[in-house]
Amino acid sequence: MRLIVTGTGDAFSNSRFGSSSLIETPKGFIAIDCPGSPLMMYKQAALSTGLDVDPAAIHDIIVTHLHCDHAGGIETLAFYRKYIAPGGGRPGLWAAPAVMERMWERLAPSMDGRQFGEEPKSKLEDYFAPGLLSVEHAVDLAGLQVRARWTRHSVPTVGLLISDGDSTLGWSGDTEFEKAHVEWLSEADLIIHECGQAAKHARLEELMTLPSELQEKIKLIHVPDGADFPSSPMERLSDGDVLDIKTAVRETT
Numbered sequence: 613m614r615l616i617v618t619g620t621g622d623a624f625s626n627s628r629f630g631s632s633s634l635i636e637t638p639k640g641f642i643a644i645d646c647p648g649s650p651l652m653m654y655k656q657a658a659l660s661t662g663l664d665v666d667p668a669a670i671h672d673i674i675v676t677h678l679h680c681d682h683a684g685g686i687e688t689l690a691f692y693r694k695y696i697a698p699g700g701g702r703p704g705l706w707a708a709p710a711v712m713e714r715m716w717e718r719l720a721p722s723m724d725g726r727q728f729g730e731e732p733k734s735k736l737e738d739y740f741a742p743g744l745l746s747v748e749h750a751v752d753l754a755g756l757q758v759r760a761r762w763t764r765h766s767v768p769t770v771g772l773l774i775s776d777g778d779s780t781l782g783w784s785g786d787t788e789f790e791k792a793h794v795e796w797l798s799e800a801d802l803i804i805h806e807c808g809q810a811a812k813h814a815r816l817e818e819l820m821t822l823p824s825e826l827q828e829k830i831k832l833i834h835v836p837d838g839a840d841f842p843s844s845p846m847e848r849l850s851d852g853d854v855l856d857i858k859t860a861v862r863e864t865t
């Protein structure tokens with residue numbers, strides 16, 4: 613399995629897209645989070661990787677939580693798929709229950725077509741095939757098994773383990789440093805961990821307390837612009853990086 617890193621920024625980045633990725637599957641892409649300006653983000657990923665990163669080929673979108681640097685592009689992608697590139701049908705939209713519970717509350721004011729007290733004309737299901745992730749069992753998305761775990765963040769947020777049976781990706785989601793969370797992720801071949809260096813986020817000095825064999829397979833995203841990090845085994849990723857999940861190695865494309 614291959615991971616295309618589409619964004620590595622935090623909510624305040626002025627030079628990188630919000631932290632997000634695409635996983636290649638035979639059925640299309642699984643998008644992990646969908647920050648603002650997604651069409652520009654996918655175009656930029658196509659240009660920097662040379663790969664066919666087509667938002668019309670997204671099979672499923674996983675939303676870890678509803679902060680804008682992770683969910684701000686859902687509306688654009690919804691309208692794009694419904695009106696500009698309708699050929700692929702409705703993408704799946706996946707979130708854990710407490711996240712999905714407020715999804716339409718976030719989207720409805722700009723997407724339900726309601727005007728001046730009228731009844732809403734559209735609902736979430738008109739744009740997406742919604743599905744619930746579970747913290748108790750794996751859910752099948754485009755042939756991959758997806759497990760979720762609640763993180764420690766300011767709003768309900770999940771981390772992810774995504775496996776095709778041969779290789780497994782661990783995705784921390786936005787989270788404070790929590791040893792139990794990293795232990796849960798540790799069965800993955802490649803772990804993408806946030807390093808937001810702020811309250812409700814993990815800090816590099818905390819991640820550096822992890823065993824070195826674990827640090828070897830961790831790559832960092834959600835790092836603030838201009839953060840000056842000492843060297844560590846944990847490589848800091850850039851927008852447009854492509855990684856082989858099984859080997860946790862960054863490909864040059």
Ligand SMILES: [Zn+2]
Nearest residue numbers: 677679765786
């Ligand atoms: Zn967040």
